[in-house]
Amino acid sequence: MTTHHITDARPRHHVSALLRLSALTGALALTGTCVLAGLPAASADDAPDPVAAQSAPADTFYDPPAGYESATPGTILASRPVRAAALPSLPLxxxxxxLLYRTTDADGxxxxxxTTVLSPETRSGPARLLxxxxxxxxxxxxxxxxYAMTAGDLASPPPxxxxxxxxxxxxxxxxxxxxxxxxxxxxxxPRVMGYTVLDGIRAAENFSPLGLDGAATRTALTGYSGGGIGxxxxxxxxxxxxxxxxIVGAVLGAPIPDLAAAMRSVSGRISGGLIAVGVAAVMYDSPEFSAALDRYLKPGARAILAAAGRECVSATVSKNLFINASDLLTVPLDQVLSDPxxxxxxxxxxxxxxxxTTPMYIVNAVNDEVSPIAKVDALVARYCAxxxxxxxxxxxLPDLISDHSIEALTSVGGSFTWLDRAMNSDNPNPPTCQTTTVPSTFTDGSWSTQLxxxxxxxxxxxxSQSLGQ
Structure with missing residues (x-):
């Protein structure tokens, strides 16, 4: 295993607590949302730029060593200390x-x-991994x-x-x-996001500085929206x-189980630019998909999709507010989606x-425009059956502007209440299926205990105090 070292990047100066509070409040308000202003509208230039050209900043840490293919999944190939930040200029x-580790691609x-792994400077109590x-x-x-968690500048805010x-x-x-x-x-x-998550857990459990208990470590998963997909x-x-x-539990927040349904639902909404994000990702994966789609694209659509491949999600959505599938396609969306x-x-x-086989906590807004509730209902029904x-x-909660984004905030209390039980109880959650519809996850009682x-x-x-005290 190769070990990389960096110098301590902790800032020598700190902004005031008041400014930090303002910045942190802003970050919380943007949890799960996109930057909604300050960027120009998408260009209609019909340049036939391919979706793919991923920028690769010079960082050899991401280059697996020769012969890594023979390592078992989860093997650590390289490690380096980093300074992780909650906000730019605000390190944790x-x-x-x-950790750079060996995993598996879609074809096996x-x-x-x-993976970026973090542990309290002083930990008391049993080992737990989230x-x-x-x-x-x-x-x-x-x-x-x-990248985003360690860049330390406003152009690359952490997730x-x-x-x-x-x-x-x-x-x-x-x-x-x-x-x-x-x-x-x-x-x-397909499958890659699952493999990388599981092998990231293996790598973390094998990294001795974390002090975990190997495969016996009580572990949970959590993610919302794109994180819910993984x-x-x-x-x-x-x-x-x-x-x-x-793995003792998994929290799936708005997991978007059906991409076709999501494209139909988000079309014309404030976050309509997510269509370009998703389509660009699939085009990057599949030349066959890209060639088939090309027959249906309007002039200007190729440039929008190529830009989505070059940008982070907030930039793409910000430049394509309320975009409709019909703005990109020469025929109705359903006709495109029925192409074999x-x-x-x-x-x-x-x-x-x-x-x-692990217990799950699944949360979704009834009026979610990105993760349509009917498809999540169907996913839960399949799991339970x-x-x-x-x-x-x-x-x-009534549909205000973007219920997907609102739910990203309000569901955090219930998610951590459930995770607390999963991490600390031998019988944390009922071994059966239970569905509850609440007026709002912000008022269901979890926040009063979690706040x-x-x-x-x-x-x-x-x-900048040590966490986990």
Missing amino acids: AVNAWQ NPYAAV SVQAAYDSIQRTCMPS SEALEAAIALDRGWTVSIPDPGGIDNRFLT TSWAAELHPSYAPELN VIHATIADRARGTATP AGASVSYVRDD PAFTQGLARVLL
């Missing part, structure tokens, strides 16, 4: 490393990925959590999940935040791919074909 006072071949899947939703390496990681760290848990797409950033590729893949693949892992090649390619990315344990919470701990953890982040 924790121990942090990045050797592949590599990076794998946090970020909704970075891009095929660019610079958008991945391992909002970094704040959830801080909450977990203050509980004394170790945290793994993988790059679910791997070193080539295969976002939305979490659901990992939960489904766990029994067959990594059955030795002691396009239909098969998207169907390969659906979840629900395997049954997780196959014998899975699911606690399913449906949030009936003191959340406030304490966020205050320590603002003051």
Whole structure:
């Protein structure tokens, strides 16, 4: 295993606590959302730029060593200490490393990925590991959590999940935040996001500085939206791919189980640019899909899709507010989705074909425009019919502007209440399926118990105090 060293990047100066609080509040308000202003409208230039050209910043850490293919999945190939940040110029006072490890691609071949692992500087209590899947939703390496969490500048803000990681760290848990797409950033590729998450857990458990208990470590998964996609893949693949892992629970927030339904639902909405994000990712994966789609694209659409392949998700959505599928296509969306090649390619990315054996907490807004509730209802029904344990919470908050984004915030209290039980109880959740529809996950009682701990953890982040005390 190669070890890389960096100098301590902790800033020598700190902004005031008041400015930090303002910045942190802004980050919380943007959890799961996109930057909505300040960027120009999408160009209508019809340049036939290909979707793919992923930028690869010069960083040899991401290059797997020769012969890595013979290593077993989860083997650490390289490690380096890093300074992880909750916000630019606001580092987390924790121990942090990045691990390059061997994993598996969609075709079962050797592949590599990076995870950022964090542990409290002083930990009391039993070892616990939380794998946090970020909704970075891009095929660019610079958008991945391992870059964004350590860049330290306003142009590369860390994922909002970094704040959830801080909450977990203050509980004394170790945290793994993988790059679910791997070193080539295969976002939305079938199975890859599950393999990278599970092998990231293996790597973390094998990294001795974290002080975990190997495969016996009590471990949970969590992710919302794009992070929910990775979490659901990992939960489904766990029994067959990594059955030795002691995964005690998985939180699937708005997991978008059907990409075709999501495209129909989000079309014309404020986050309509997500259509370009998803389509660009699938085009990057599949030349056959790209060729089939090309027959239906309007002039200007190719440039929008190519730009989506070069940008992070917030930029793409910001430049394409309220975009409709009809703005990109020469025929109705349903006709495109019924094309045999396009239909098969998207169907390969659906979840629900395997049954997780770990208990799950699934939360989704009834009026979610990105993760349509009917498809999540159907996913839960399939899981339950196959014998899975699911606690399913449906949030009936009225559709305001973007209920997907609102739910990303309001569901955090219930998610951590459920995770607390999963991590600390031998019988944390009922071994059956239970569905509850609530007026709002912000008023279901979880926040009243979680708020003191959340406030304490966020205050320590603002003051650069050690987490997990």
